[in-house]
Structures are given as structure tokens and as C-alpha cells.
Amino acid sequence: MSDILQKLSEVLEARKNADADSSYVASLYQAGTDKILKKVGEEAAETIIAAKDGDKAQIIYETADLWFHTMVLLAHNDISVNAVIEELDRRFGLSGLDEKASRDTK
Numbered sequence: 001m002s003d004i005l006q007k008l009s010e011v012l013e014a015r016k017n018a019d020a021d022s023s024y025v026a027s028l029y030q031a032g033t034d035k036i037l038k039k040v041g042e043e044a045a046e047t048i049i050a051a052k053d054g055d056k057a058q059i060i061y062e063t064a065d066l067w068f069h070t071m072v073l074l075a076h077n078d079i080s081v082n083a084v085i086e087e088l089d090r091r092f093g094l095s096g097l098d099e100k101a102s103r104d105t106k
């Protein structure tokens with residue numbers, strides 16, 4: 001895992017014991033799943049708009065917001081970022097078309 005994802009994961013875990021008044025992440029945990037999901041949805045929509053506009057800097061900025069809020073969602077569900085990385089690793093080299101074909105025959 002990249003160093004920043006590892007370091008951010010550790011901060012997100014530590015924020016489970018933080019005060020919502022002094023931490024944005026703690027305030028999301030305190031607000032609960034619906035608030036976190038709302039932020040994930042908003043950031044996904046903003047990423048889509050940036051991509052439609054063809055603004056590369058804005059796509060990077062909004063994708064960082066989206067990844068960050070997705071990581072908060074994972075942490076809130078006690079799922080490590082490594083679990084997602086392991087899933088991507090498991091899929092590595094398996095064509096999406098082949099994977100879909102194997103599902104369609106089941």
C-alpha cells in the first residue's frame with residue numbers, strides 16, 4: 001500500500017477516539033453512516049462533473065475527496081484499506097470481460 005494510504009488509515013482509526021468538535025473525521029463517525037454515504041455520493045457526483053468538464057486538476061482533486069470519504073466509510077465499517085487492495089490484487093490479470101463471461105454462465 002502506498003505510504004499515504006497507510007498513514008491515512010492509521011489516522012482514520014485513531015480518530016475513532018477523537019472529539020467531533022476538533023476532528024472532521026470524528027464528526028463524520030459521530031453523524032453516522034447516512035452522513036458518510038451522503039459525502040461519498042456528493043464526491044462521486046463532483047468527480048463525474050469534473051470529468052465531464054475535462055478538467056484534469058479538478059478530476060484529481062475530486063477523486064482525492066472521493067477516495068478519502070470512501071476510506072472513512074471503510075474505517076467506519078472496520079474494514080481495512082488492505083482488504084480492498086487484496087481484492088484488487090486477487091483480480092489482477094483477470095480480464096473484466098472474462099470475469100463477466102464466467103458470471104453469465106453461472
Ligand SMILES: N=c1c2ncn([C@@H]3O[C@H](COP(=O)(O)OP(=O)(O)OP(=O)(O)O)[C@@H](O)[C@H]3O)c2ncn1[C@@H]1O[C@H](COP(=O)(O)O)[C@@H](O)[C@H]1O
Pocket residue numbers: 008011015022023024025026042064065068
Ligand atoms: N484527506 C482528508 C480530507 N480530504 C477532504 N477532507 C475534508 O472533506 C470535506 C469535503 O467536503 P466538502 O468539499 O463538501 O466541504 P464542506 O461543504 O465543508 O462539507 P459538509 O459541511 O457538506 O460536510 C472538507 O471539509 C475537507 O476539508 C479531508 N479531511 C481530512 N483529511 C485527512 O484526514 C486527516 C484527519 O482529519 P481530521 O479528523 O479533521 O483531523 C487529515 O489530517 C487529512 O490527512
